[in-house]
Amino acid sequence: MxxxxxxxxxxxxxxxxxxxxxxxxxxxxxNIPSIFIVFGGTIGATMIHYPIRDVLSVMNVAKNVFFTRVWSTQEVVDRFVEFANKSRREGILALESELANVDDPFMVKGLQLTVDGMEPDSIKEILETEIEYLEERHRSGAEVLNTMATFFPAMGMIGTLIGLVQMLSSMEDPSTIGPAMAVALLTTFYGAVAANLVCLPMAGKLRKRSQEETLVKEMIISGIVAVANGENPRIIEQKLHSFVPPKARASRFD
CATH class of the missing domain: 1.20.5 (Single alpha-helices involved in coiled-coils or other helix-helix interfaces)
Structure with missing residues (x-):
C-alpha cells in the first residue's frame, strides 16, 4: 500500500x-443531472475513443497506484551477490532451490531460464521483450487516464452550456433559474475535480511506477546475465551498483 x-x-x-x-x-x-453529464459523458466518450478492453483494463493498471511493491535497488544487488556466491560454490543448478524464496515472477523466470541452461544472450532477449510489453501496458493505462482528464473538463463545459440554455429559456419563471444555474456551475466543478484530483495525479504516479519497475527489471536482467556467465560476485555487485545512486550504494565486500 x-x-x-x-x-x-x-x-x-x-x-x-x-x-x-x-x-x-x-x-x-x-446535483444528480450534473453527475450524469460529467461522469456518464466522460465514460461514454472514453469508450468511443478506446476499445472496451483498454477501458476495462485501466482499473487493473490503476491498482498499481496503491498496491505495487517495487524492490529497492539495494535489495536486488544483495540478492544477486548471494546467487553468484551460491552458483560459484555449488554450481548453477543449485539456484533452483532459491526459486521458492523469490516472490518476483520476473526474477523467477530469469533464474529458471538460467538453471535450464539457456544462453545468456537468449535470456536477455526474452526478458527485454517482457519489459517492452510491460511498459506498453503501463503507457496504455496512463494514456487512458490522461484522456479521461481531458474529457472531464470538456463534459463540465457541456454541462455548463446545458444549464445556461435551460436558465435563459425560462427567465420568466424565477423558480427554475436556480436548478438550471446549479447544473451550469456544478458540472464545471465536477469536471475540474475529477481531472485534477484523480485522473492526472494517477496517470503521473503510473508513469513514475513504470520507471521504477523498469529500472529494477533492467537490474535483474543484468544480474541474471552476469550469474549465467559465471562472473565474480564482486564484479556483479559493481555492475549492479551502476544502477544505484552513489549515496545509496552499500558494498558487501568492504
Missing amino acids: DIATLIGIFSAFALVLISIMIGGSLTLFF
Whole structure:
C-alpha cells in the first residue's frame, strides 16, 4: 500500500470538502443531472475513443497506484551477490532451490531460464521483450487516464452550456433559474475535480511506477546475465551498483 498516494487523495478531498462546509451546506454541491453529464459523458466518450478492453483494463493498471511493491535497488544487488556466491560454490543448478524464496515472477523466470541452461544472450532477449510489453501496458493505462482528464473538463463545459440554455429559456419563471444555474456551475466543478484530483495525479504516479519497475527489471536482467556467465560476485555487485545512486550504494565486500 502506497502511503503517499493515500495521504495525497485524503488530504486533497478533505481540504476541498472542509472549504465547502465552511461556506455552506455540502448538499448544495450534490446535483444528480450534473453527475450524469460529467461522469456518464466522460465514460461514454472514453469508450468511443478506446476499445472496451483498454477501458476495462485501466482499473487493473490503476491498482498499481496503491498496491505495487517495487524492490529497492539495494535489495536486488544483495540478492544477486548471494546467487553468484551460491552458483560459484555449488554450481548453477543449485539456484533452483532459491526459486521458492523469490516472490518476483520476473526474477523467477530469469533464474529458471538460467538453471535450464539457456544462453545468456537468449535470456536477455526474452526478458527485454517482457519489459517492452510491460511498459506498453503501463503507457496504455496512463494514456487512458490522461484522456479521461481531458474529457472531464470538456463534459463540465457541456454541462455548463446545458444549464445556461435551460436558465435563459425560462427567465420568466424565477423558480427554475436556480436548478438550471446549479447544473451550469456544478458540472464545471465536477469536471475540474475529477481531472485534477484523480485522473492526472494517477496517470503521473503510473508513469513514475513504470520507471521504477523498469529500472529494477533492467537490474535483474543484468544480474541474471552476469550469474549465467559465471562472473565474480564482486564484479556483479559493481555492475549492479551502476544502477544505484552513489549515496545509496552499500558494498558487501568492504
